[in-house]
Amino acid sequence: MLVIVCYDVNTETRAGRRRLRRVARACEGVGQRVQKSVFECQIDLAKMEELERRLLAEINLEEDNLRLYRMPDTRGCEVRQHGIFRATDFEGPLVV
Numbered sequence: 001m002l003v004i005v006c007y008d009v010n011t012e013t014r015a016g017r018r019r020l021r022r023v024a025r026a027c028e029g030v031g032q033r034v035q036k037s038v039f040e041c042q043i044d045l046a047k048m049e050e051l052e053r054r055l056l057a058e059i060n061l062e063e064d065n066l067r068l069y070r071m072p073d074t075r076g077c078e079v080r081q082h083g084i085f086r087a088t089d090f091e092g093p094l095v096v
Helices: 014-028 045-058
Strands: 002-008 032-035 038-042 065-071
Touching: 002 014, 002 045, 014 032, 014 038, 014 045, 038 045, 045 065
Parallel strands: none
Antiparallel strands: 002 038, 002 065, 032 038
């Protein structure tokens, strides 16, 4: 399934900038960055729950915002893309 992860971390303090790096690193491990604080992840439900737990352990619920959008069936999901971003085709062949 496709999971969209969006976050907004308060970076006014050193601790906030540290949280931001940790949240980004956790997302980079499972998905691809499509905007500065938005990731697309092709993962199953168990991986999504694991990622959510990891992200909740990093963010400060009093200062930060975390949103996960679960798209269980991509046939009903339409993505319109404009600009220079080139998406990775996770379903296609891997060429090294």
